[in-house]
Amino acid sequence: MFRSVLVLLFFANLCANAFAAVGCSLNDPDRDVKRLFPESTGYRTTFVTIKEAGGEALERDIEERLGDKFDTVYESPDVPYAYYTVLKGKDVIGRIHGVNQKGQYGGLQLILATDPAGRIVGFYYQKISSPESAVFRNKAFTDLFKGLSLEDFSAYDVKEGAANEGRVSKIQDPSKNSGEDFRATLRGIKKNLILLDVFLHAPESGLGKEGGK
C-alpha cells in the first residue's frame, strides 16, 4: 500500500503540472530566443496586460483595429502577454511575442518574432491541437508570414476571414478540413501585431522604454 500511495502521489503531481500554465510565454526562452535570433546575446522579458497599459479604452481601441470583439472569457484585459526584447550587446535586434488564440479543436499558441520595425522574421505554432497540425506547422506555410507587418494585415477582415488585396490575401489555407484554425491563425497574428504596436506606444506598459531603438 505504501508503494501504491507513492505512485498515486507521483501521478497526481504529474497531472497537476499538465494544466499549470495557461499564459503564452515561451516554453524555453533561452533556447527559443537563440533559435529565432542566432546572433542574439541576451534578452529582456516584459509582462504586460491591457488593463495595466490602458484599461477599457485601450481594449476598445484594439478591438476596433482588430475588427472583432474580444472573447470575454479567454481574452480578458487582465491576461498577461509576454514580450521578449532580443538584444545583441546593447542593441535591440527584435522582439518575440506570443498570443493564445481560440482554435477549431483547442487553444492555439502563436509565436511571432519581429524585427525592430515590426516585420515578422519568424512564426511558429507553439501549440496547436488539430488533426491537421502537421500542415499548419509545415515550414512552407509558416514562412509565408515572413516579411509581413501590421500594415499588411490592415486589409484582412478577421470576421470574414478574408483580405481583398495585399500579401495576406495570397496566403492560402493549407488544410482540408480545418479552415477555422486557418482563420484563427490569421486573427491571432493580427491581434499579436496590434498588441505589440499598442504596447510599444503605451508608456504604462514599460515595453517602449526597453525597445529604445
Added chain:
Amino acid sequence: MTWLSVAFKNLARKKVRSLLTIGGVAIAVAVLVSLLGFDAGYQRALTGNIDKMGYQVLVTAKGCPYEAATLMLQGGGGLRYMDEAIYEKIVKDPRIEKITPQLVATAFDKERQGGQGGVVLYMGIDPSYLALKPWATFKTGGWFSGDEADEAIMGYEVAELEQRLPGDQIFIPNVDKVLKVVGIFNRTGTQDDGVIFLPLKTAQRIFGLPGKLTGIGIKLKDLGTLGDFEEDLYNEPGIQVISMAQVKGTIFNLIASARTMTNAVALIAVVIAVIGVINTILMSVFERTKEIGVMKAIGASRLDIFRIIWMETTLICLIGGIAGDMMAIAGTHAVEFILRRVLPYAPSGQLVFITLRLLGISFIGAVIMGLIAGIYPAFRASSMRPVEAIRLGD
C-alpha cells in the same frame, strides 16, 4: 516608574542587540507557526481531496496495486480493465447507496506540458457520476444528449487551457477523434478539473474497450457495513477493493513521519532562540553588574532585581512572538508557493492553514519561553552581593 518601563528602557540601551534577539525569537515563532500551519493545512487539504472523490470504496481490476493507485487518483497509465458484468452484479447489493462505473483512458498529447508532451485523461461516465459527486455542477452547458453521443464535458482547468466552450470541438490525439463539447464543470479543486468526460459507452467505443471498466466508485448507505462489504467483494474473482479509509490512513502515516521531522526542525529553532535570549540577557546582566550592585545598595530587594531582568526577557519573547505571528501570516503565500514546488505531491486547497488558535498558542508559547529563558539570568542578577557587584563593575 513601572517595572515595565524600566525593562523597556534597559532593552532600549542596546537597540541593535535587542532587535537582533527579538528577530531571532520572531523567526523561531514564524517557523513554528508555518510548520504547524502546514501540518494542519496539508491534512485538511488531503482529506478534502480524498473526500471529494465522492466514494468510500473503489473496485478495480485485480492486478498490480500501482495501477489501482493510479486509477484512484484519476486514472494514470497502464490501466487494467474488468468486465462491466461485475458492475451489474455489484449494483444490486442493498447496502449500496450510490454507485458509478468509470472507464478511464489516456491519450498522449505531444502539445502538452510546454511541448514536452503529456497524458490527457478521459473518463467515461454515466449519470450516476453526478449523483455520487453532487458538487460537480456545470459552469456552462449541461449533460450529454445521449448515452453514445460523440460529446464531451470538460473539467474547469482543461477547458480553460484549451479555450473551449459548449458547442466547440475537441480533438483526441492517438485515436483521431473529434468530439463536441456540451458542458464545462465548475472548478472543484480536485484532479477532476483536468479531466475530459465522455459518455461511458462513447469512451468504450472510441478507445476500443467495449464492455470494459477501469473502476466502480461506491458509497454505502451505512459506513458501518464497510468491513463486511469489502470482505464480500474480496471473494469476487478478478477484482480488488480499495477503501478510501485505507488510503487516507496510509497517507497520514506517511505524513506522520514528515511531521516528526518538521516538528524537530521547529523545536531546534525554538531552542536556538531560547539560547539566544539567555545569552543576550546574561550579557546585559554582566554589563550592568555595577548598576545592579548600586541598586541593591540603595535598597532594591532580590525580588526587585529578579523581576526587572525577568521582565526584560519576557518582553523580548513577547514582542518576538507578535512579530513572528505577523511574519508567519505575511509569509503564508510565499511558504505555500515554495512548498508546492518542493513537495512530491501537494493536494489542491490551502496548504498552510494558520488559525487564530495556532497564533494564540504560539504567542503564549513565546511568552512562556521568555519566562523560562529569563529564570537563570534573573537569578544570577538577583544573587549578586552589592559590594562585590560594585567592585567587579569597576
